Amino acid sequence: MLRAVAVMAVLACAGNACAEEEDPELAAALLKCPGAAVFAKAEEARKAEDARRWAGITPSAPQLREQLLEMARVDQDARDGDWSQEMITKMLAVDAANLPRIKRIVADHHGLPGVREVGADGMAAAWLLVQHADTDAAFQQQVLEGLAPKVDSGEVSAREYALLVDRVLVNTGKPQRYGSQLAAISSRWQPKPMEAPEQVDARRAALGLMPLADYLCVAVEMFPAPATDADGKLL
Template sequence: MLAQQMVALAEQDRALLDELAASGEIPSADYHPRVRALHQANAERLSAVIDRHGWPGKDTVGEDGSEAAWYIAMHAVFDVDFMQRCCSALIQAVAAGQAPGRQLAFLEDRIRVLTGRPQRYGTQFEIGDDGWPVPSVIERPDDVDRRRQALGLEPLSSRLARLRGPGLAGPDDWLRRSA
């Protein structure tokens, strides 16, 4: 039941984003009020789950439910304190084998970028002057691939190559594919 709830919340999020993208309402410079309201409601539900069960890991909600919980946490950008609470719970879940390390890398990096700090794993990107995605500032970039490997991520150069992947003639192709 809990697993289904987590998955349903994430599916509602994706459906709303798809709907608003199709109507041209997003992307926009502002946080769309319907998206924010849904993200807040989902975060409240996830917070209650964490209060009762800790991070919803594989044994509690299965891999799909755990992935959905992570997705919800990643979208709680309006409340960095809540995201940090999720990150603390996720650290324990990763250590216990209840969640994949990549979830921790992405969440920690998102928090760091949102708070103006360099990311550790190179998971967060921005659009460079040439129109292509470039990693946001990385703490100790010479060690990034070691940190990425420790949490199950491919080397950053491989990730960048995939982002600029085959069949993309230029940044406009990448933007169309990522929309």
């Protein structure tokens, strides 16, 4: 759907889009990250299966679907920049504007709206907006606690669930489990603190995530880190 979501799908193998032909920059990154390329190829079969599973469904809430897609588009446009202070200010303003809207949607639907309501792309957009609701970790935790049925139904992948787990842990000051959340330290992308880092690849493999080194490889190739000092502060 959106370029950054597609890139995240390859990085995390979350299943929204792992076909590198959809993005030439991604294809170039995968040439430099052969381990990630293997995962991307394997993911295409699962992507096709998901598409077949939901192909016959007409969303029952098309207007809500369009609203979610537009909110996600604005979210991603705000993140398509050079990590300047101006870009970060714009990104935070967009997140602040989206937060009460996605909270209201979640409240009205007693959780994330499902594929039958907003389609697979609309649900992916809703999930993305929750991921970026970083100023309200309690809200993210609330959504996370209600995701199990959608994981069981296949509407949310275990991998997407893991990404939100990491987000909630980081936003509540705890070590993450899967290494998905990165920080620019001394102008280099590094995982934020992790629980038992020596076991991270085993935890990732259990959910079908690529090894952390491959994840970092694609992140470095796709998104040049901003200039930062050893404490992660922008220079």
